[in-house]
Amino acid sequence: MIIIGGTATNGIDESLSKILSIPLVKVENKIFPDGESYIRVPLSIRGEDVLLVQTTDYPQDKHLIELFLIAETIKDLGARKLTAIVPYLAYSRQDRRFKDGEAVSIKTILHILGEVGVDSLVVVEPHKPEELSYFKGELKIIHPYHQISKKIKELTSNPFILAPDRGALERARKIAEEIGAPYSYIEKERDRNTGEVRIKEAPNVSLKDKDVVIIDDIISTGGTISQASKLAYSLGAKSVIAVGIHLLLVGDAKERLREAGVKTLIGTNTVKTTDKDIITIDISHSIALSL
Amino acid sequence: MIIIGGTATNGIDESLSKILSIPLVKVENKIFPDGESYIRVPLSIRGEDVLLVQTTDYPQDKHLIELFLIAETIKDLGARKLTAIVPYLAYSRQDRRFKDGEAVSIKTILHILGEVGVDSLVVVEPHKPEELSYFKGELKIIHPYHQISKKIKELTSNPFILAPDRGALERARKIAEEIGAPYSYIEKERDRNTGEVRIKEAPNVSLKDKDVVIIDDIISTGGTISQASKLAYSLGAKSVIAVGIHLLLVGDAKERLREAGVKTLIGTNTVKTTDKDIITIDISHSIALSL
Numbered sequence: 081m082i083i084i085g086g087t088a089t090n091g092i093d094e095s096l097s098k099i100l101s102i103p104l105v106k107v108e109n110k111i112f113p114d115g116e117s118y119i120r121v122p123l124s125i126r127g128e129d130v131l132l133v134q135t136t137d138y139p140q141d142k143h144l145i146e147l148f149l150i151a152e153t154i155k156d157l158g159a160r161k162l163t164a165i166v167p168y169l170a171y172s173r174q175d176r177r178f179k180d181g182e183a184v185s186i187k188t189i190l191h192i193l194g195e196v197g198v199d200s201l202v203v204v205e206p207h208k209p210e211e212l213s214y215f216k217g218e219l220k221i222i223h224p225y226h227q228i229s230k231k232i233k234e235l236t237s238n239p240f241i242l243a244p245d246r247g248a249l250e251r252a253r254k255i256a257e258e259i260g261a262p263y264s265y266i267e268k269e270r271d272r273n274t275g276e277v278r279i280k281e282a283p284n285v286s287l288k289d290k291d292v293v294i295i296d297d298i299i300s301t302g303g304t305i306s307q308a309s310k311l312a313y314s315l316g317a318k319s320v321i322a323v324g325i326h327l328l329l330v331g332d333a334k335e336r337l338r339e340a341g342v343k344t345l346i347g348t349n350t351v352k353t354t355d356k357d358i359i360t361i362d363i364s365h366s367i368a369l370s371l
Numbered sequence: 372m373i374i375i376g377g378t379a380t381n382g383i384d385e386s387l388s389k390i391l392s393i394p395l396v397k398v399e400n401k402i403f404p405d406g407e408s409y410i411r412v413p414l415s416i417r418g419e420d421v422l423l424v425q426t427t428d429y430p431q432d433k434h435l436i437e438l439f440l441i442a443e444t445i446k447d448l449g450a451r452k453l454t455a456i457v458p459y460l461a462y463s464r465q466d467r468r469f470k471d472g473e474a475v476s477i478k479t480i481l482h483i484l485g486e487v488g489v490d491s492l493v494v495v496e497p498h499k500p501e502e503l504s505y506f507k508g509e510l511k512i513i514h515p516y517h518q519i520s521k522k523i524k525e526l527t528s529n530p531f532i533l534a535p536d537r538g539a540l541e542r543a544r545k546i547a548e549e550i551g552a553p554y555s556y557i558e559k560e561r562d563r564n565t566g567e568v569r570i571k572e573a574p575n576v577s578l579k580d581k582d583v584v585i586i587d588d589i590i591s592t593g594g595t596i597s598q599a600s601k602l603a604y605s606l607g608a609k610s611v612i613a614v615g616i617h618l619l620l621v622g623d624a625k626e627r628l629r630e631a632g633v634k635t636l637i638g639t640n641t642v643k644t645t646d647k648d649i650i651t652i653d654i655s656h657s658i659a660l661s662l
Contacts, residue, residue: 108472113591113592113621113622114429114431114591114619114621115429115430115431115432116431116461116462116464116465116476117432117476118465118473118474119473119474119476120470120472120473120474121472121474122471122472123472138405138406139406139432139433140405140406140407140436141406141408141430141432141433141435141436142430142432142433144432144436145431145432145435145436148479148483149474149476149479150474152474152478152479152482153472153473153474153475153479156475157472170407171407173407174407174409179411181399181411181412181413181414181444181448182409182410182411182444183409183410183411183412183440183441183443183444184444184447185407185408185410185440187443188439188440188443188444188487191443191486191487192439192483192486192487195482195483195486196479196482196483300404300405301404328405330404330405331404
């Protein structure tokens with residue numbers, strides 16, 4: 081078995097190689113002057129089982145095309161079984177037709193992954209696990225809850241786990257139970273005219289003296305978390321910690337979170353970050369345990 | 372039959388709609404804050420034959436992913452036959468393993484196009500027509516030589532057609548014959564040590580008083596054409612016109628061409644240009660004739 085590190089790995093390929101004691105080879109990659117990607121798999125892999133690591137954070141489309149190119153090349157070169165570890169799977173929020181005629185983007189991405197030779201797909205915290213059924217091969221879903229729970233316990237002895245909406249409740253509950261902390265969620269509603277999402281009902285709890293830990297799968301513009309943070313303070317929170325498994329942090333998201341009182345920001349290396357202020361969990365251990 | 376205009380069409384969708392008197396509908400498209408593309412086909416197309424126009428110029432990977440999303444959506448919505456008109460097909464220069472282990476990128480792109488539902492593929496001046504055999508469906512290749520010949524005749528009454536290398540000779544010959552002009556090519560060789568391409572043999576002709584028209588399929592960094600232009604002047608050329616069917620013009624290519632004495636630059640709208648100095652041929656007529 082061999083690990084092939086793709087063009088976007090955030091160190092997960094190297095960590096997995098060490099944890100699992102499997103040799104790592106990096107794909108050769110350059111960008112041609114016109115912007116096209118060049119890919120080369122610089123070793124003989126005929127008959128081998130390959131673990132390919134390639135995340136699809138920004139720029140998502142480039143990382144996806146590179147993933148397709150690498151996968152098909154690995155199969156063309158005669159590999160036996162190809163397992164693609166895609167820590168952050170782009171396009172996972174467009175998982176159905178919210179409006180007639182919309183692309184179900186994640187369906188197309190997963191369909192292509194099957195066609196270019198991926199036999200088994202490993203994804204960390206997909207937006208909705210059900211959507212992965214569009215992939216025709218073997219599936220493994222990684223929930224890095226143990227690593228996140230451990231980090232939260234290091235940071236506070238008095239946490240309250242808060243899901244920013246009902247969709248995030250199950251995740252919050254599991255992490256809260258692992259920590260042995262209380263938890264709740266925020267009930268929201270969408271204005272039928274403006275499309276704006278508002279808080280319908282605050283959780284009926286006191287957050288006095290609590291370090292409130294708001295947990296979501298993806299933090300993108302930071303809007304949802306900021307709203308939740310302000311609510312937490314209005315219910316008496318001492319401080320707010322925000323956890324996003326996939327920290328996209330688009331535009332001025334970080335500033336927005338700080339302004340809403342988020343004191344600590346925790347993410348993982350499914351998405352690239354170079355920000356020293358952010359506590360970044362290497363989720364390689366969670367992946368390694370599942371392989 | 373209906374024409375669907377994709378996210379990158381350079382007006383070809385509108386021209387085709389007018390020329391062929393087929394209704395045009397534009398795909399709805401936006402970019403989410405995190406960089407993902409949103410696609411919607413805003414009409415009922417069940418049972419319809421669809422002509423989809425989507426070129427894959429820069430940013431190639433985004434335009435390709437959007438092409439895949441649009442194609443699969445069109446088929447999911449029940450279209451009967453999907454013809455994808457891809458005027459410029461990205462990744463066409465990586466058409467074989469120049470070195471062991473390289474991705475044959477165009478193979479993967481064409482394989483995916485078949486899998487996402489493209490039944491028939493129309494491409495303008497592919498880098499090598501043979502490579503299109505990686506596409507499993509129906510194929511149409513457009514050579515816009517008639518439109519280019521017409522434009523050259525408008526610009527000069529004393530042209531000499533020059534292919535910048537042997538690979539470009541067949542194209543130059545066809546255009547020269549249509550115009551009724553003399554033609555030749557430059558013999559090159561690659562240094563085995565440095566990889567540098569040099570002129571091995573200049574054509575044994577006088578270019579005195581000639582307007583030399585150098586024609587290639589893709590002009591990217593402009594290096595090949597600049598070399599050819601200087602050679603043309605050394606053989607007595609009065610002026611140099613450069614024609615690229617796909618004018619990528621990466622970085623300072625335009626400046627480089629001017630410095631090498633290129634007086635006029637001709638391209639087509641397979642690739643986006645907003646440059647007023649460039650004569651841009653709308654190749655929609657050539658496409659329309661083939662449909």
